[in-house]
Amino acid sequence: MSLVLVINSGSSSLKYQLIEAGSGRSLASGLVERIGRWGGRAKHVAPVAATSGREGDAAEAPSPSSGDTVTREREVDVRDHFAAFDVMLEAFAETGPSLVAHPPVAVGHRVVQGGARFFEPTVITDLVKINIDELSTLAPLHNSANLEGIEAAQRAFPDVPHVAVFDTAFHQTMPPAAYTYAIDRDVAAKHRIRRYGFHGTSHRYVSRAAAEFVGRPVEELRQIVLHLGNGASACAIDGGRSVDTSMGMTPLEGLVMGTRSGDLDPAVLLHLQRRAGLDVDGVDELLNRRSGILGLGGHADMRDLVDASEAGDERASLALDVYAHRLKAYIGAYLAQLGGVDVISFTAGVGENSVRVRAAALAGLERLGIELDPVRNAVRGSETRVISTDASPVTLLVVPTNEELEIARQTLAAV
Structure with missing residues (x-):
C-alpha cells in the first residue's frame, strides 16, 4: 500500500493523518494541541478494526468504510513538537493501526510559505530546511512551527523521504500583473514584497474534484x-x-x-x-x-x-x-x-x-x-x-x- 503520513505542524498543535494515497482511505487521524502550554490534549481516531492492528501485529490494514471508529483522548504535558511526536507514536502503538505492520512510505508536511522559491512539492533536504527557515520572515507564526514539525518527524522516521507541500506553490502560476504590488520596485524586491496567496493545496484539490464531478478536463x-x-x-x-x-x-x-x-x-x-x-x-x-x-x-x-x-x-x-x-x-x-x-x-x-x-x-x-x-x-x-x-x-x-x-x-x- 502507498501509505503516507501527513503532518500539519502549527505553532502550538500537531495534526496528523495516515492515508492510503491511491484509494484516498484514511487509516487514522489525530491532534495534539496546546504544545508548550499548560493543559495539553491529544486525540487519536482510527477505524474499529485498527484496534486489532496494534504494535507488533500483522493485521490487515483497517478499512473505515463501516464508519465505526475508536477515539482515544487524554490530557498530556507536551513541551515541544518532539514530545508531541512521541505522543502520536504512542497513540498509534496503543490504539492502532500499527506503524510497524503498516509503515508509511513517505511523510508529507504542510508548509505555509514557500515564497517564490518553491512551486511544487519538494523532497526535504538540509538546503530546503534552510530555505524554509529563511522564509520564516514572511510567515513567522507558521514556517518556524512547520520546520519544528519536520525536524521532529525526521527523528521519528529517519529512513523514509520527507516532502514539503507549500500552501503558496499553487499560486506561483499567477502572472506578474496579479502578484505585483504598486510600490517602489526596489523596496519591494529587497524585502520580497509581493502577493503569494495561500490555501493553495485546497484550491488545487477542489478545482480538480469539481472538474471530475462535472465530467470535463480541468x-x-x-x-x-x-x-x-x-x-x-x-x-x-x-x-x-x-x-x-x-x-x-x-x-x-x-x-x-x-x-x-x-x-x-x-x-x-x-x-x-x-x-x-x-x-x-x-x-x-x-x-x-x-x-x-x-x-x-x-x-x-x-x-x-x-x-x-x-x-x-x-x-x-x-x-x-x-x-x-x-x-x-x-x-x-x-x-x-x-x-x-x-x-x-x-x-x-x-x-x-x-x-x-x-x-x-x-x-x-x-x-x-x-x-x-x-x-x-x-x-x-x-x-x-x-x-x-x-x-x-x-x-x-x-x-x-x-x-x-x-x-x-x-x-x-x-x-
Missing part, C-alpha cells in the same frame, strides 16, 4: 473556488492554473474572515498609530485577531453569527452583509479576469455548511449566468453536490475539501 474549465473557513480566500483558476487569489503577501488580505479584517485602506494603519496610539504589535493584534466577523458582529464562528442575526442582532446582520458583499465583489472581479466562468465551488467549513452565506454571496447575479437553486442550496450533506438550477449557464457546486489527501498524493508523486 484544462478546459474556468473556475472560481471560494475557500471559506475561519480563514477565507477566493481563487481564479484557468485551465487548472491559479491566475489570481485574494490573499496577498500574508493571509490577512482579501475576504472578511473569522477574526481577520481582509482588505483595508493602508492609511487606516497609519491613522491607528497616529491617533489611537497603537504600536505595530497593537495593529497586528487588532487586524488579525479582533477584526473580521468577530470585530463586526461579536462572533468568530459563522454558525453563532447566523443564529444571532436570525434572533434580531443588528450587529450580526451587518457583519453578514459585509461578509457577503466582499465575497460578491471577488466573484465579480474574477469573472472579469477569467472572461467568464464555468464553475464556482464553495468549500471549507463555512462554504460547505452555510446555506445563508452561499445564498447571500450569489444573490442578484442571475444576469451574469449565475442562478442558485434555493432548494438544492438548502440540502446538507458531506458529498460534492450541485446547488445551481438546471438552466444556470454557470455550474454552482459545494465541494468538500481534503487538503490532507492532496498533500498525500503530492507527496507520493514527489517520491
Whole structure:
C-alpha cells in the first residue's frame, strides 16, 4: 500500500493523518494541541478494526468504510513538537493501526510559505530546511512551527523521504500583473514584497474534484473556488492554473474572515498609530485577531453569527452583509479576469455548511449566468453536490475539501 503520513505542524498543535494515497482511505487521524502550554490534549481516531492492528501485529490494514471508529483522548504535558511526536507514536502503538505492520512510505508536511522559491512539492533536504527557515520572515507564526514539525518527524522516521507541500506553490502560476504590488520596485524586491496567496493545496484539490464531478478536463474549465473557513480566500483558476487569489503577501488580505479584517485602506494603519496610539504589535493584534466577523458582529464562528442575526442582532446582520458583499465583489472581479466562468465551488467549513452565506454571496447575479437553486442550496450533506438550477449557464457546486489527501498524493508523486 502507498501509505503516507501527513503532518500539519502549527505553532502550538500537531495534526496528523495516515492515508492510503491511491484509494484516498484514511487509516487514522489525530491532534495534539496546546504544545508548550499548560493543559495539553491529544486525540487519536482510527477505524474499529485498527484496534486489532496494534504494535507488533500483522493485521490487515483497517478499512473505515463501516464508519465505526475508536477515539482515544487524554490530557498530556507536551513541551515541544518532539514530545508531541512521541505522543502520536504512542497513540498509534496503543490504539492502532500499527506503524510497524503498516509503515508509511513517505511523510508529507504542510508548509505555509514557500515564497517564490518553491512551486511544487519538494523532497526535504538540509538546503530546503534552510530555505524554509529563511522564509520564516514572511510567515513567522507558521514556517518556524512547520520546520519544528519536520525536524521532529525526521527523528521519528529517519529512513523514509520527507516532502514539503507549500500552501503558496499553487499560486506561483499567477502572472506578474496579479502578484505585483504598486510600490517602489526596489523596496519591494529587497524585502520580497509581493502577493503569494495561500490555501493553495485546497484550491488545487477542489478545482480538480469539481472538474471530475462535472465530467470535463480541468484544462478546459474556468473556475472560481471560494475557500471559506475561519480563514477565507477566493481563487481564479484557468485551465487548472491559479491566475489570481485574494490573499496577498500574508493571509490577512482579501475576504472578511473569522477574526481577520481582509482588505483595508493602508492609511487606516497609519491613522491607528497616529491617533489611537497603537504600536505595530497593537495593529497586528487588532487586524488579525479582533477584526473580521468577530470585530463586526461579536462572533468568530459563522454558525453563532447566523443564529444571532436570525434572533434580531443588528450587529450580526451587518457583519453578514459585509461578509457577503466582499465575497460578491471577488466573484465579480474574477469573472472579469477569467472572461467568464464555468464553475464556482464553495468549500471549507463555512462554504460547505452555510446555506445563508452561499445564498447571500450569489444573490442578484442571475444576469451574469449565475442562478442558485434555493432548494438544492438548502440540502446538507458531506458529498460534492450541485446547488445551481438546471438552466444556470454557470455550474454552482459545494465541494468538500481534503487538503490532507492532496498533500498525500503530492507527496507520493514527489517520491
